Amino acid sequence: xxxxxxxxxxxxxxxxxxxxxxxxxxxxxxxxxxxxxxxxxxxxxxxxxxxxxxxxxxxxxxxxxxxxxxxxxxxxxxxxxxxxxxxxxxxxxxxxxxxxxxxxxxxxxxxxxxxxxxxxxxxxxxxxxxxxxxxxxxxxxxxxxxxxxxxxxxxxxxxxxxxxxxxxxxxxxxxxxxxxxxxxxxxxxxxxxxxxxxxxxxxxxxxxxxxxxxxxxxxxxxxxxxxxxxxxxxxxxxxxxxxxxxxxxxxxxxxxxxxxxxxxxxxxxxxxxxxxxxxxxxxxxxxxxxxxxxxxxxxxxxxxxxxxxxxxxx
Amino acid sequence: xxxxxxxxxxxxxxxxxxxxxxxxxxxxxxxxxxxxxxxxxxxxxxxxxxxxxxxxxxxxxxxxxxxxxxxxxxxxxxxxxxxxxxxxxxxxxxxxxxxxxxxxxxxxxxxxxxxxxxxxxxxxxxxxxxxxxxxxxxxxxxxxxxxxxxxxxxxxxxxxxxxxxxxxxxxxxxxxxxxxxxxxxxxxxxxxxxxxxxxxxxxxxxxxxxxxxxxxxxxxxxxxxxxxxxxxxxxxxxxxxxxxxxxxxxxxxxxxxxxxxxxxxxxxxxxxxxxxxxxxxxxxxxxxxxxxxxxxxxxxxxxxxxxxxxxxxxxxxxxxxxxxxxxxxxxx
Numbered sequence: 001x002x003x004x005x006x007x008x009x010x011x012x013x014x015x016x017x018x019x020x021x022x023x024x025x026x027x028x029x030x031x032x033x034x035x036x037x038x039x040x041x042x043x044x045x046x047x048x049x050x051x052x053x054x055x056x057x058x059x060x061x062x063x064x065x066x067x068x069x070x071x072x073x074x075x076x077x078x079x080x081x082x083x084x085x086x087x088x089x090x091x092x093x094x095x096x097x098x099x100x101x102x103x104x105x106x107x108x109x110x111x112x113x114x115x116x117x118x119x120x121x122x123x124x125x126x127x128x129x130x131x132x133x134x135x136x137x138x139x140x141x142x143x144x145x146x147x148x149x150x151x152x153x154x155x156x157x158x159x160x161x162x163x164x165x166x167x168x169x170x171x172x173x174x175x176x177x178x179x180x181x182x183x184x185x186x187x188x189x190x191x192x193x194x195x196x197x198x199x200x201x202x203x204x205x206x207x208x209x210x211x212x213x214x215x216x217x218x219x220x221x222x223x224x225x226x227x228x229x230x231x232x233x234x235x236x237x238x239x240x241x242x243x244x245x246x247x248x249x250x251x252x253x254x255x256x257x258x259x260x261x262x263x264x265x266x267x268x269x270x271x272x273x274x275x276x277x278x279x280x281x282x283x284x285x286x287x288x289x290x291x292x293x294x295x296x297x298x299x300x301x302x303x304x305x306x307x308x309x310x311x312x313x314x
Numbered sequence: 315x316x317x318x319x320x321x322x323x324x325x326x327x328x329x330x331x332x333x334x335x336x337x338x339x340x341x342x343x344x345x346x347x348x349x350x351x352x353x354x355x356x357x358x359x360x361x362x363x364x365x366x367x368x369x370x371x372x373x374x375x376x377x378x379x380x381x382x383x384x385x386x387x388x389x390x391x392x393x394x395x396x397x398x399x400x401x402x403x404x405x406x407x408x409x410x411x412x413x414x415x416x417x418x419x420x421x422x423x424x425x426x427x428x429x430x431x432x433x434x435x436x437x438x439x440x441x442x443x444x445x446x447x448x449x450x451x452x453x454x455x456x457x458x459x460x461x462x463x464x465x466x467x468x469x470x471x472x473x474x475x476x477x478x479x480x481x482x483x484x485x486x487x488x489x490x491x492x493x494x495x496x497x498x499x500x501x502x503x504x505x506x507x508x509x510x511x512x513x514x515x516x517x518x519x520x521x522x523x524x525x526x527x528x529x530x531x532x533x534x535x536x537x538x539x540x541x542x543x544x545x546x547x548x549x550x551x552x553x554x555x556x557x558x559x560x561x562x563x564x565x566x567x568x569x570x571x572x573x574x575x576x577x578x579x580x581x582x583x584x585x586x587x588x589x590x591x592x593x594x595x596x597x598x599x600x601x602x603x604x605x606x607x608x609x610x611x612x613x614x615x616x617x618x619x620x621x622x623x624x625x626x627x628x629x630x631x632x633x634x635x636x637x638x639x640x641x642x643x644x645x646x
Contacts, residue, residue: 027547034441038454041438045458045515048476051483066481114365117358124351129366136369139626141376142618144605148382148393149375165372168365199357228465231580235606246467253471254584281475285468292463300459 056080056282060275063282079283082276089284091241092248099244100226103163107222108215110168115176116203121186133170143235150236161236162244166229172218179214180207220299224292245288253281383616396612403616412600420596423506424577428570430510435518436563439525440551458519470584473512474499499585502592509585509594524566525559532558564639572632576625597621 023031050070055063059074067073083089117123118130140146146165155161184207192202208215230246237243352359378393383403385396407413438458445451461469476482477498485495498504532554540550579598586594597617605614 024546030547031444034444035450037437037441038445038450041441041518042454042457045461045519048472048515049460051476052472064481066483066486069483110365110368113361117355117362120355120358122351122355123358124348129362132366133369136373138629139377139622140373141378141380142615142622143601144611144615144618145376145379145382145393146372147606148379148611149372153371164368167372168368199355200361203361224463228463228467230465230467235602246465249465249467249471250584253467254474278481281471285471285475289464289468292465293460296460296463297456300456 052282052285055279056286058279060272060279063279064275078276079279080287082280083283083287088240088243089245089248089252089287092243092245093287095242096227096245098159099162100223102159103167103226104219104223106163107167107169107172108219111172111176111218111222112203112208112215114168115173116180116207118173119177119180119184120189133173137170147235156236157238157242159242162232162242163226165236166225166232169222169225172221176211176214176218179211183210216299220295227292249284249288252284380615380619382612383619385612387612387615399612403613404620407613407617407620412595415592416595416597416600419593420575420577420598423509423582423596424574426506426510427513427577428567428574431514431517431521432567432570434514435521436525436559438518439522439529439559440555442522442526443529443555444547444551455519455522459523460519461516462520464516466580466584469512469516470581473508473585477508499587500589502590502594505585505590505593509581513581521566525562528559528562529555565636568632568636572629573625575621575628 047070051068054070054072055068056079057072057075057077058068059076060078062068062073114129114133118126120126150156150161150165155164188206189202192206197205228246230244230250233242233244233247234250237247382393382396384398384400385393386399387393387396391397442451442454445454464472477484479485479495479497484498489495496504498508536554536558537550540554545553575597577596577598579602582594582596583599583602586599598621601614601618601621604610604617
């Protein structure tokens with residue numbers, strides 16, 4: 001499974017050569033078929049996304065009548081106004097940011113702290129430690145035994161429960177270790193020691209600046225994971241003030257718990273509340289996915305590279 | 315900062331030839347080697363302390379805590395002080411009529427997921443690889459990759475909204491053909507299809523990336539010579555591309571099979587409702603309900619442990635098979 005960067009370069013050469021050679025007729029028909037297939041794939045993935053966005057920008061009555069398909073009908077921002085004025089949703093948003101940023105800082109620091117020594121050949125016992133890590137990928141104590149540990153540490157219903165129990169991913173350690181091992185030559189370390197640099201000094205002033213791409217990749221992996229996760233919050237948190245956005249979303253979108261006050265009595269008002277609740281769901285989906293989808297096109301390339309680095313066995 | 319370093323004379327002088335030769339002594343025991351490494355690189359060992367403590371506390375202590383599967387757990391006495399009951403929890407679980415339903419649901423859901431989400435990314439990757447047009451290709455990749463970054467909660471919500479009997483466009487679409495509207499999530503028979511196909515929707519673009527990388531690693535000389543021999547595109551896919559990505563395909567398939575009983579809790583739990591539990595109740599969701607909602611810690615741990623042990627053996631078996639087939643294990 002060795003995937004090299006050279007492979008990418010070679011294909012680009014191949015492509016420029018291809019342009020000079022005529023395609024045969026069957027090949028041209030085949031290519032049209034391929035294009036049609038890709039269009040279908042594109043539409044199948046894009047339509048649900050567009051449908052959600054179009055609904056979120058439509059008027060509550062149009063949404064409730066199911067009239068919206070791929071373009072907003074009676075465009076309105078009611079749902080967004082409602083969402084941004086809901087204290088529970090905003091609190092969830094803030095909490096999610098806290099967990100994503102705090103969690104990523106902790107995770108990246110700890111991951112580098114273990115991945116770097118494991119990448120050094122002079123580090124005695126690195127194979128034993130690696131086996132200790134990999135074993136946790138294969139076997140786990142399970143939900144309740146882990147819950148008991150978190151409980152014993154007094155982390156239940158605190159912000160720590162969101163960032164500590166899932167702090168280090170073995171996969172990320174492997175990615176970082178492989179990167180360090182393949183990009184930091186031993187000679188560099190030897191040269192630095194001659195200049196009197198200690199191991200920590202070398203890590204801080206030479207390895208880390210050289211490893212920005214891989215640090216960015218694992219940081220984004222952790223951040224997106226934190227932003228999207230809801231399971232830890234579901235089992236460890238009781239206080240709604242600590243809930244991350246995903247839990248708030250689940251309550252509103254899947255359990256259908258309305259957040260707004262429903263003390264209104266008149267039928268017309270109730271109907272309006274119901275219609276607003278419908279369109280609010282679409283707006284919430286857009287709002288919650290936006291941070292991730294905005295950064296995604298910029299990081300997709302690095303993300304792919306990171307996955308590839310991890311795939312190359314060191 | 316670095317200036318101060320240069321002014322100081324290097325304390326240990328590894329540059330001197332004597333030190334260089336001393337670094338590889340003719341024969342030293344492992345213990346002295348370890349001791350020397352520890353003294354020289356104590357900072358590295360210091361770095362590892364906290365992350366290792368994390369793995370011990372959050373991964374290995376729970377494994378030790380799993381002993382409560384063989385006990386009647388009492389919160390006051392703690393995991394180690396509780397009374398032993400041997401295999402009673404396991405026996406009770408195996409005798410429980412729900413046992414076979416859980417195993418069957420978990421197994422079928424996983425097998426279906428692997429079967430459906432395994433070939434489609436390969437087809438997508440090969441199709442993308444055939445296309446030369448940079449912009450169209452990039453657009454398809456960007457769009458199909460995007461759902462991977464959306465959270466499970468959002469994907470499940472979207473699924474529910476799109477399939478909703480009153481509002482969703484799927485029911486509108488089948489309504490055009492005169493089919494009465496269907497409550498997809500209220501019918502247990504649809505649960506697996508919804509689970510699997512929403513999964514395919516979310517992960518196909520991401521999985522295709524792995525195959526695309528494998529495809530770009532194929533030596534272009536093979537393609538060139540096949541062209542010169544008059545091979546059509548389809549023939550080249552069959553005889554150059556497919557054999558080229560075979561090792562990747564085998565590893566992905568083997569991983570999928572190895573994880574068959576460890577299908578995740580998150581999505582099944584979110585898609586679950588009282589109407590579809592007949593097919594949506596899997597081991598992971600049952601453990602959650604038994605343990606945290608009914609507070610039967612010992613039973614939940616026993617079920618989880620049963621599942622973990624099966625997973626371990628599946629993975630080990632599958633790794634063994636992979637070694638035999640490809641000559642290369644998944645790890646080591």
